[in-house]
Amino acid sequence: MSKRQEIDKILTEFTSGSIAADECFCLILSLCGLQEIESRFLTLIQGLRPRYGELYNRLCNVYMGYFDIKPSQIPSFLPDLDRAVENGYYATDYGSNNIGFELDMELALKLSEQEYTALNNGYSKAQTSKSPGFSSKPPGFSSNPPGFSSKPPGFSYAGALKTGSNPMPVTFSAAKPLNNQLDNVKHTYTPVKTVDQLACNSKDKTEASGTAEDSIGQNSDVTEKPKQKRKKKKNRVDRPLSNPSVIFWFRRDLRVYDNPALVAASQSGAPVIPIFLWSDREEGPQKTLATGAATKYWLYMALPKLNSDLNNQFNNSIIYRKADNYLNELLDLFKSSGAKTLIINDVYEPFLKSRDDKICSVLKSKGIKCERHHSYLLHEPGTIKTESLCMRGMGSVTHFMEMCRQCSTSPIGLPIDPPECLPAGTYRPESMPLEMLDLGKLPKRKDGTVIDWAKIIRESWDFSETGAWEALQLFLNDGVRRYEKESSRGDQLNTCRISPYLHFGQISPRTVLCEGRHMKSPKFLRKLAWRDLSYWMLSVLPDLPSEPSRPQYIHQRWSQNKTHLKAWQKGNTGYPLVDAPMRQLWLTGWMNNYMRHVVASFLISYLHISWVEGYLWFQDTLLDADVAINAMMWQNGGMSGLDQWNFVMHPVDAAMTCDPKGDYVRKWVPELAKLHEDFIHQPWKAPPSILRRAGIELGVNYPHRIITELEEAREQSLRDVVEVRQKFPEMIDPKTGNDLVRLPSGVRVPVITRKEFKYKTSNPDGNENPHNAVLRGYRGRKRDELVEFFNQRDFLASTMKECTSRHENGLKQMDLSFL
Ligand SMILES: Cc1cc2nc3c(=O)[nH]c(=O)nc-3n(C[C@H](O)[C@H](O)[C@H](O)COP(=O)(O)OP(=O)(O)OC[C@H]3O[C@@H](n4cnc5c(N)ncnc54)[C@H](O)[C@@H]3O)c2cc1C
Secondary structure (H helix, E strand, C coil), rough: HHHHHHHHHHHHHHHCCCCCHHHHHHHHHHHHHHHHHHHHHHHHHHHHHCHHHHHHHHHHHHHHHHHHHHHHHHHCCCCCCHHHHCCCCCCCCCCCCCHHHHHHHHHHHHHHHHHHHHCCCCCCCCCCCCCCCCCCCCCCCCCCCCCCCCCCCCCHHHHHHHCCCCCCCCCCCCCCCCCCCHHHHCCCCCCCCCCHHHCCCCHHHHHCCCCCCCCCCCCCCCCHHHHHHHHHHHCCCCCCCCCCEEECCCCCCCCCCCCCCCCCHHHHCCCEEEEEEEEEEEHHHHHHCCCCCHHHHHHHHHHHHHHHHHHHCCCCCCEEEECCCCHHHHHHHHHHHHCCCEEEEECCHHHHHHHHHHHHHHHHHHCCCCEEEEECCCCHHCCCCCCCCCCCCCCHHHHHHHHHHCCCCCCCCCCCCCCCCCCCCCCCCCEECCHCCCCCCCEEECCCCCCCCCHHHHHHHCCCCHHHHHHHHHHHHHHHHHHHHHHCHHHHHHHCCHHHHCCCCCCCCCHHHHHCCCCCHHHHHHHHHHHHHHHHHHHHCCCCCCCCHHHHHCCCEEEEEEEHHHHHHHHCCCHHHHHHHHHHHHHHHCCCHHHHHHHHHHHHHHHCCCHHHHHHHHHHHHCCHHHHHHHHHHHCCCCCCCCCEEECECCCCCCCCCCCCCCHHHHCHHHHHHCCCCCCHHHCCCCHHHHHCCCEEEECCCHHHHHHCCHHHHHHHHHHHHHHHHCHHHEECCCCCEEEEECCCCEEEEECCCCHHHHHHCCCCCCCCCCCCCCCCCCCCHHHHHHHHHHHHHHHHHHHHHHHHHHHHCCCCCCCCCC
């Protein structure tokens, strides 16, 4: 047994109550020696903190008493994490178990919270070294998600189109989109060279000032003190240009294929200055947490890829600027470059749209033209009106698709080719190194080493536009066949895994629609409608991320149990089907849709923790974190959304659908890897002998369940909803029993309401619930009978063992007749 294992054994005895704190301390002291204990004792026992805070404190006190020290005297003492963060202290020794992981994770959360609070308090500018830019994540397990890295050979845009769904070589016209009857379109490529395009001559190319290799932080035009230098230039006389440049502002359209605004910039016949601006504040109100740590990291990795595409294809490159105020920065750029036009693809979050409206109106007043294009969604939210449609089913995707059919004014069209050229012109404004945008800043330990929480994220994803195409093609060549029936599987890659690419516009929804339309998977294409729906919903309900869309639900009772919340966030709930996706999320920044439902159901319906907490956590940790989609989904799960979920995922039984053999759990919860499939989703039911053989000690290397009475917890959740509904009878439709919501026009309309809520509201004391929404697939496989059988066998075996040993000890043999 290694020293670490012996220490763990002693700690287990302590937590189970067999030995007292001072005894425990002495045992560890005798094992490790005075010197090691003085310097490392607190690190060694950190693993106790999350679950055994009280016991941990007792050990701390013994330790301090023994060495006669006060907490303030020890910089590395970690009685609370705030102090740890303040002191810049991080655990450095992980040993062979998860203690270091736990510690770093705790600290990471703290740092993240700290930054969030700092921003809320108006402190965002220069982040000091004590307050690293964003939440830290620990190095952790080494496994990669399955099958994610294979690349179709010889991949190229044209190749992608050829090898994809369409057997014919296809390229798309760069001319205007045709219509939305995609299936009737004959795909022919008619390159229409305009005068502007012909102007893309070699002179422009040789004059471009970008670097061919813009690996992170190596932008050629970078100066060491860009801010000061830029100030000097502001005062200089603007360079007169015969053909003033256009500024192309990259935002959530980080691609060259099917990028209407980029094509427009190219067709302007003017030099193009591509820019990227960054400021957390400008990306959304803090309560939306629009720029979580994971999404920022994605940007940090994706921007150099885009830049190198621009370099290779157009000999142009991106100007990066960190800017507290985008308008001021743009004015500065226009002034220094003499550009006269801004070209953008629109974004649709209401707060971003009004920011853009303001920017454009100020620029216009200064004689600068603003060209805005549409490509982020299939349908612009503003074009979809509810007026023409009956309100039944409002909030559901079916209703939304019908609205789109009736109202949409502009056709979706076909994807367009990349621009032929993006001449860089002779003048190029200064660029900051990408590092200075603080998108990829990783926290540091006290000794200066970096906590690289993004390691597995980097290994799991290709952050380029090509990566988006490859993911799509991989799916269309394989996963799509299983999508209709088995998209829920956590243990297989049956979904597209393109959400971060879609979020950052590395592939357009129109391209996905066009590529996927022959694949006979309406369910998949419908997902694009879901995406549009969320933006429409956000445009109608701008407070979607924080305020219940059914206002009466503000009165719903929620648990404030921080220990439960932390256990959920870290994947330490003791329910493997919840812990596996939460760990996958932490390590890779992603989990599939079904698993998101499982973990959301658990947080809301079993732990009774508000959906807002779930939303915020996802915003910070998902690579595809998207204010509109994330808020819509959490609201729907949290009962207050317009499309209330009519189901609750059971944290054990749902495994039947998404992880029938337990392989998914084995991958992300390696502690349970050796457990037989019959127990993998409910280790607490495994007999001690089986647990022993699998190397599992519950409460030691895998947590006990944080709640055990699932049925009771669910009942409580039902009662809480019914209480809200009973408090506001005027918000219930007397005819249907559905909840009512008030539209901005003042009209009250019924919205989809879970059947069991309706039933329970009218039968609050009834015991039965004919509409029980909990999804159970597990029992059908007779696993419970098997579990019972194993337990009986184990009981028999252990009883016999006890009998034998008693017999050997000369004690009276037990009576076995009851067996
Ligand atoms: C609680 C919860 C929170 C979520 N938060 C986000 C989020 O922040 N960002 C995000 O992109 N998706 C979110 N989703 C939706 C969905 O889980 C992901 O889009 C999907 O898992 C991404 O994987 P994929 O690309 O393989 O999806 P696929 O199933 O292959 O779908 C293709 C694309 O369709 C879109 N899409 C799929 N499902 C939905 C949906 N329900 N609503 C809207 N668009 C959808 C996504 O852009 C996705 O990439 C959330 C779902 C839940 C239950």
